[in-house]
Amino acid sequence: MAADGDDERGFFHERPLALKPGKTAVAKPQHAGHRDRLRQRFREAGSGALADYELLELLLFRSIPRADTKARAKALLKRFGSLAEVLGAPEHLLREVEDIGEGAALDLKVVAAAAQRMARGEIKGREILSSWTQVIDYCRAAMAFEDREQFRILFLDKKNALIADEVQQTGTVDHTPVYPREVVRRALELSATAVILVHNHPSGDPTPSRADIDMTKTIIASAKPLGISVHDHIIIGKKGHTSMKGLMLI
Known part of the structure; x- marks a missing residue:
């Protein structure tokens, strides 16, 4: 399991990697093209065109910028059952899933909190x-x-x-x-x-x-x-x- 500092950027921050002096750029990892294609599908067709694990991948892109997130998304769904249950799961249980560190777990809870605020906004004052x-x-x-x-x-x-x-x-x-x-x-x-x-x-x-x-x-x-x-x-x-x-x- 990779350490949090190695594979995560909490709170949706996706930063380019800085090259050390004398080093040359290397080719993008294979998952980079997959990320671009998935983002494009979301832009063009909306969330209805994506499976739950693909939406979860999109959420994980920002907190895990340098690794394939498909396996992690599917592992979360296998553990908790649905996208709603993943977002509703306590942070400590999210961290029990392999390769889901503190940053990714916290980012998922931020998304869950935002969803709750949106739902509350639908009924406030009505x-x-x-x-x-x-x-x-x-x-x-x-x-x-x-x-x-x-x-x-x-x-x-x-x-x-x-x-x-x-x-x-x-x-x-x-x-x-x-x-x-x-x-x-x-x-x-x-x-x-x-x-x-x-x-x-x-x-x-x-x-x-x-x-x-x-x-x-x-x-x-x-x-x-x-x-x-x-x-x-x-x-x-x-x-x-x-x-x-x-x-x-x-």
Whole structure:
């Protein structure tokens, strides 16, 4: 495995190699032509013309400028399953893949963070209930591949526009402590009139547990006398999501 300093330039910085005095230029490595062709395909045909591993190659070009990235891209997909799961994987797990060093792993997490910000921008200030697909996309980008449970709250104003999005609690792989009074207190601080509760199941199965249902009903009972509605409780898994309202559980 090559050292980080030998094969990576973190944060997308691709610099030409400086020649030492008396040295002559050498031919470009074989992968250089492949990179040029892949970039050209992306420019001309867009992302839809590229397979997931090819998009991942493009991302790795900047952080690994002097080596073939195809094998690395395919190794990442084999380990995590999909491009979304690669970007959602914790940095320390990315570094466990052969020839993925600290710089490349960090660059992938920067891309993931940018994607989350873009998804959040799709719903910020908009009427949430009429932008439900964007809400789900944002929640999946933010939580689907976390390795611990998170309990997130979307706080809405009287027009159901997003005021704030906060992770209230982070727990273990199968449990997050939730305090209904804290949910209501924070909603009052933000002058929210409605909330959407969201949490993830790292196991991948978004089916609500009995504890999930009971906790949601407790929050509803605590919030209702204060004029705060709970529109839904969404559970996010790697392969999909569940709406408690859609299942008529609340």
